[in-house]
Each structure stands twice: as C-alpha cells, then as structure tokens.
Amino acid sequence: MDLTLNEEELAVRDWVRTFVKREVMPMEQEVLRRERANEPTFAPGELEDLRAKAREAGFFGLETPEEYGGMALSAVMTALVNVELGRSFVPFSFGGEADNILFHANEQQKQDYLVPTIEGTRKSCFAITEPGAGSDARAIRTRAVRDGDDWVIDGEKTFITGGNEADFVIVFAVTDPEKHAAGQTDESVTAFLVDREAGWRSEYIDTMGQWGPASLIFEGVRVPHSSILGEEGRGFALAMQWIGRGRYLLPARALGGCERLVEMGMEHARNRVTFGQPIADRQAIQWMIADSAVEIEALRWLVLSAAWQADQGMDSRHAQSMAKLYGGVRCNEVVDRMLQVHGGMGYTRELPIERWYRELRLLRIYEGTDEIQRRTIARNLLKGHASVGGHLR
Numbered sequence: 001m002d003l004t005l006n007e008e009e010l011a012v013r014d015w016v017r018t019f020v021k022r023e024v025m026p027m028e029q030e031v032l033r034r035e036r037a038n039e040p041t042f043a044p045g046e047l048e049d050l051r052a053k054a055r056e057a058g059f060f061g062l063e064t065p066e067e068y069g070g071m072a073l074s075a076v077m078t079a080l081v082n083v084e085l086g087r088s089f090v091p092f093s094f095g096g097e098a099d100n101i102l103f104h105a106n107e108q109q110k111q112d113y114l115v116p117t118i119e120g121t122r123k124s125c126f127a128i129t130e131p132g133a134g135s136d137a138r139a140i141r142t143r144a145v146r147d148g149d150d151w152v153i154d155g156e157k158t159f160i161t162g163g164n165e166a167d168f169v170i171v172f173a174v175t176d177p178e179k180h181a182a183g184q185t186d187e188s189v190t191a192f193l194v195d196r197e198a199g200w201r202s203e204y205i206d207t208m209g210q211w212g213p214a215s216l217i218f219e220g221v222r223v224p225h226s227s228i229l230g231e232e233g234r235g236f237a238l239a240m241q242w243i244g245r246g247r248y249l250l251p252a253r254a255l256g257g258c259e260r261l262v263e264m265g266m267e268h269a270r271n272r273v274t275f276g277q278p279i280a281d282r283q284a285i286q287w288m289i290a291d292s293a294v295e296i297e298a299l300r301w302l303v304l305s306a307a308w309q310a311d312q313g314m315d316s317r318h319a320q321s322m323a324k325l326y327g328g329v330r331c332n333e334v335v336d337r338m339l340q341v342h343g344g345m346g347y348t349r350e351l352p353i354e355r356w357y358r359e360l361r362l363l364r365i366y367e368g369t370d371e372i373q374r375r376t377i378a379r380n381l382l383k384g385h386a387s388v389g390g391h392l393r
Contacts, residue, residue, distance in 0.1 A: 061096025086256025125166035127157040144173035163214030191235035247320035248306035251327025325373035328364035
C-alpha cells in the first residue's frame with residue numbers, strides 16, 4: 001500500500017498551496033474589514049481576476065476533461081487541492097468547472113450550457129431542495145406537466161447555492177405523479193435545464209454565514225421538451241451523483257480550514273502568557289490541540305478513501321457519507337476548541353475564527369444532514385450493502 005504522492009501530484013499540491021498563501025490569504029484582512037463595515041465582500045471582478053491569474057499558470061478546470069480545456073485531475077487530487085483552498089476562508093475556486101451532471105447533456109445542450117459554464121460566461125445552480133423536501137429529497141413536490149412539445153413547471157426550491165447569480169438552473173421536478181406517489185422516485189423525477197429568461201425568479205435568503213442562498217420560484221414556467229437533461233424520469237440518479245461528489249469535497253475543504261485553525265491555535269498558545277506561563281504549557285490546551293490533530297488526520301483518510309474509491313470506479317456512496325458525517329461533526333468541534341484557545345479575541349470579528357465558526361456549522365446541514373448520513377451508514381451496514389471493515393475487509 002503506497003500512500004505517497006508522485007512527482008506530478010506533489011507539484012500540483014504544492015503550487016496550489018503556494019498560490020493560496022501568496023494570492024488568497026493576503027485578501028483576508030480586507031475581506032474581514034469590509035464585512036465589519038457592511039460593505040460588499042468582494043470588489044467587482046476581484047475573484048475573477050484571481051481565477052484568470054491561475055489560468056495563466058495552467059490551473060483551469062480541475063476535473064474538467066482535457067477536451068474542454070481542463071486538467072482532468074483525479075478525485076483524490078481534486079480533494080487534495082480543495083484541502084489547500086480550504087486553508088483560507090476566502091471562497092476562491094479555480095475557473096473552468098461545471099456541474100458534473102452537465103456532462104450528461106446532449107450535444108446541443110453542451111454548446112448552450114456546458115461549454116459556456118466552463119468558460120465562465122454562464123452561471124448555473126442546482127435546485128432539488130424544497131421547503132418540505134430537504135434531507136428527504138424524495139419528497140419533492142415541484143411538478144412539470146407535459147403540454148404538447150413543452151413542459152410547464154410549478155413549485156418552489158429553497159437554499160439554492162448560487163441561485164441569486166445564476167442565469168440558468170438545473171431543476172428537478174416530478175413528471176410522473178403516480179410513480180412518485182408509489183415511491184418510484186428513480187422513475188418519476190426529471191432534470192430540466194431552465195434559463196432565467198424562461199420566467200423563474202430568485203429571492204435572497206439571509207443566513208448566519210456568508211453563504212447567501214436563494215429561493216427559486218416557478219410559476220407556470222414553460223420550457224421545451226429539449227430542455228430535459230438526461231432521460232425523462234431519470235433525474236433522481238443525476239441528483240444523487242451531484243450530491244455524492246460534494247460529500248467528500250466539502251469536508252476536504254473544511255479539513256484545510258481546520259489545519260489552519262489548529263496552527264493559529266498553537267501559535268496563540270505559545271505566545272499567550274497567563275500566571276507566568278504560556279498557555280501552551282497547560283494540559284487543558286494541550287489536550288484540545290492533540291484531540292484536534294488526531295481528528296484532522298482521521299478525516300483526511302476518510303476523505304481520501306472516498307475519493308480513491310470514486311477513482312477506482314467503486315460505489316463510494318458509503319465512504320462519502322462517512323466522510324461527510326465525520327467531517328461535519330469534528331470540524332465543528334475543532335473550530336470551537338480553537339475559538340476557546342483564543343479566548344475573547346477568538347469571539348471577535350477581528351480574527352477569522354468566528355467567521356469559520358459560522359461557516360463550518362453549515363457542513364452539518366447541507367448535502368445531507370448528520371442525521372441523514374447516520375441513517376444511510378446504518379442502513380448500508382444492516383442491509384449488508386457495506387461492511388464494518390470497508391473495502392479492505
């Protein structure tokens with residue numbers, strides 16, 4: 001078993017690490033200042049300029065196939081890159097990406113949606129969650145009714161990332177109510193590509209973090225039959241493919257944040273003196289750091305295991321759920337400990353710790369709550385779909 005990275009993989013990881021340190025981290029204090037002053041977090045084009053600089057160095061489209069100008073990185077390397085990006089709370093991502101399920105588009109859809117999204121001239125969003133269908137995605141109620149060569153969509157989606165900025169949406173709607181009522185979700189839900197000009201609207205949702213999701217409202221939105229992504233009635237499988245990828249990449253990014261937080265905590269502990277000694281000499285502080293370091297390392301291997309299984313063409317859904325569950329719970333514990341190490345300063349908005357505190361809390365909710373991950377893991381084990389020993393058993 002070889003757990004080392006080859007020269008090419010090391011070069012990619014190290015370049016991203018250097019880029020984040022030199023280009024992204026220096027933005028942090030200005031971002032915090034703007035947020036304290038209730039100013040826009042980023043100036044127009046600020047992140048786009050940074051993406052252009054990365055593209056000049058060849059970093060464009062991490063997982064995008066080479067035929068579309070991407071790097072075609074493996075899932076493992078993409079996870080490692082996200083760890084490095086997560087070391088800053090600035091939400092930077094490389095350009096050249098598109099929703100993984102857009103590659104299921106037909107040739108015309110690829111020209112209209114996939115290619116422009118990769119090039120950054122169009123922005124997409126993914127819409128399955130509804131006011132009454134969050135963790136239970138099978139409970140969606142948005143309907144699409146056939147009317148000649150068109151479909152008419154009615155319903156509401158909520159907590160949609162990028163929904164306020166997107167000019168088109170991948171929306172999931174029930175197209176066979178009878179099968180849906182009978183629990184045949186895999187045959188009753190269809191994915192549609194719908195331009196904003198078709199008539200849907202978005203409404204901003206204010207949250208405790210900087211996420212800024214949207215509600216999307218569909219009232220008699222008419223789209224042609226050619227707007228279907230994939231096959232009619234087979235949209236739910238596409239939705240699960242989209243969600244599964246996030247269940248190891250989201251904790252990968254959070255992992256990078258936790259590494260940085262523990263480094264900050266150790267630095268503060270060495271310099272903060274109480275009762276004549278650095279608090280780093282206190283057992284209570286040492287245990288916080290030790291526990292956090294162990295949990296970070298455990299999460300690293302859960303994330304990489306899920307990514308590795310995906311690279312091998314294995315069914316990695318069980319591993320993805322484990323990475324998502326452990327990452328959500330442990331990262332929240334790590335940031336809480338590091339805020340405690342910093343004392344009152346950790347609670348202020350002068351440091352990024354309280355911001356990470358708010359941001360990481362979301363990891364226990366989106367892309368499947370802790371409770372849903374536990375349900376999935378337990379069900380897989382009890383029904384024999386997975387073993388306690390995992391793929392090495």
